[in-house]
Amino acid sequence: MKKIGFLSFGHWSPSPQSGTRSAADTLLQSIDLAVAAEELGADGAYFRVHHFARQLASPFPLLAAVGARTKTIEIGTAVIDMRYENPLYMAEDAGSADLIAGGRLQLGLSRGSPEQVIDGWRYFGYQPQEGMSDADMARRHAEVFLDVLKGEGFARPNPRPMFANPPGLLRLEPHSEGLRERIWWGAGSNATAVWAAEMGMNLQSSTLKDDETGEAFHVQQAAQIRAYREAWKAAGHDRTPRVSVSRSIFALVNDRDRAYFGGSGKEDDQIGFIDENTRAIFGRSYAAEPDVLIEQLKKDEAIAEADTLLLTVPNQLGVDYNAHVIDSILTHVAPALGWR
Numbered sequence: 089m090k091k092i093g094f095l096s097f098g099h100w101s102p103s104p105q106s107g108t109r110s111a112a113d114t115l116l117q118s119i120d121l122a123v124a125a126e127e128l129g130a131d132g133a134y135f136r137v138h139h140f141a142r143q144l145a146s147p148f149p150l151l152a153a154v155g156a157r158t159k160t161i162e163i164g165t166a167v168i169d170m171r172y173e174n175p176l177y178m179a180e181d182a183g184s185a186d187l188i189a190g191g192r193l194q195l196g197l198s199r200g201s202p203e204q205v206i207d208g209w210r211y212f213g214y215q216p217q218e219g220m221s222d223a224d225m226a227r228r229h230a231e232v233f234l235d236v237l238k239g240e241g242f243a244r245p246n247p248r249p250m251f252a253n254p255p256g257l258l259r260l261e262p263h264s265e266g267l268r269e270r271i272w273w274g275a276g277s278n279a280t281a282v283w284a285a286e287m288g289m290n291l292q293s294s295t296l297k298d299d300e301t302g303e304a305f306h307v308q309q310a311a312q313i314r315a316y317r318e319a320w321k322a323a324g325h326d327r328t329p330r331v332s333v334s335r336s337i338f339a340l341v342n343d344r345d346r347a348y349f350g351g352s353g354k355e356d357d358q359i360g361f362i363d364e365n366t367r368a369i370f371g372r373s374y375a376a377e378p379d380v381l382i383e384q385l386k387k388d389e390a391i392a393e394a395d396t397l398l399l400t401v402p403n404q405l406g407v408d409y410n411a412h413v414i415d416s417i418l419t420h421v422a423p424a425l426g427w428r
Contacts, residue, residue, distance in 0.1 A: 093132020
């Protein structure tokens with residue numbers, strides 16, 4: 089059995105060919121798609137966060153709205169770029185959204201990928217301390233966030249408060265019990281996957297990672313997952329961690345599917361550079377008739393290692409079509425692979 093959810097980047101464009109022509113379209117359709125996915129029996133609705141782009145940005149209003157409209161589906165991010173975040177304010181937002189959703193938040197964090205602008209986090213008021221990189225800053229923000237999610241008091245109360253306080257040091261409110269164990273780290277390398285394990289976070293691994301061995305993407309990603317689990321065991325945590333991978337997977341079951349994805353031409357891994365020093369490998373997409381797709385996916389070692397699969401969806405094609413994409417995997421592919 090495997091949890092299967094969708095991952096939306098929330099692109100929007102004023103183009104007449106786009107089904108999401110404004111930020112409002114993207115937000116409202118994201119809520120509708122989460123509702124539809126829950127009705128289809130999917131396990132998760134996840135959203136990517138990008139700044140300075142015509143994509144989803146501030147996640148917590150959206151997560152809270154999805155939580156209010158749904159009952160059972162997990163609601164998450166993949167990922168929030170922690171270079172841009174105030175970890176204390178974020179803890180309050182996350183606690184509120186999780187309480188509205190009844191404890192269904194699954195928050196994926198990361199040091200982020202290259203953005204639309206140079207050092208965009210500086211415009212948000214953040215700058216690495218001397219001797220630190222922006223990645224170090226992101227990890228430090230994450231560490232503070234994890235710490236305050238424990239719900240322990242740390243702030244000295246005013247001796248003459250406006251309202252009565254509970255005894256002792258004060259914590260951030262609202263606090264949502266259990267949220268700390270539902271935090272994930274989006275790791276782009278084996279080393280950051282090991283760090284995530286040591287910190288007690290679940291692991292999210294996407295369709296790209298540092299090219300560390302020259303092997304096929306799914307082989308490197310599977311090795312990353314195994315390194316993470318070994319580090320988790322060595323750290324002595326008392327729960328079983330979760331691991332997700334994301335993939336672009338399309339079952340071609342009708343003429344519209346074949347028109348959109350029948351000639352995608354992305355059946356091989358790609359190599360590129362996410363910055364001037366980091367060589368990355370980008371995983372292939374899958375698009376085929378269900379019987380062919382099943383045989384292809386059986387060979388993906390990283391999917392086999394993970395307990396959660398996030399299906400990246402082409403959100404600009406509209407809610408109905410994306411619901412069809414999800415349903416096709418749940419109906420025609422997942423049962424044959426033992427995922428359902």
